[in-house]
Amino acid sequence: MRLAAAIYWYQKGEIYQEKAAHIAGLNSRDFLVALVREQVDVFAVNFDNLEQELNRG
DSSP states (O other): OHHHHHHHHHHTTSSOHHHHHHHHTOOHHHHHHHHHHTTOOSSOOOHHHHHHHHHHO
16 A cells, blocks of 8 residues: 555656655665566656756756
């Protein structure tokens, strides 16, 4: 149940990968494996944040 919640919040962009792994009770590597197994995009990009970063540079 903790893994499912962590994946859900991670997909919504509410938490970052390291925090999601902690919630799931996994290390970062095992959380990445779980994301791949569940066919979740590992490299989620928040385009609003990306645009802000590009505008700063």
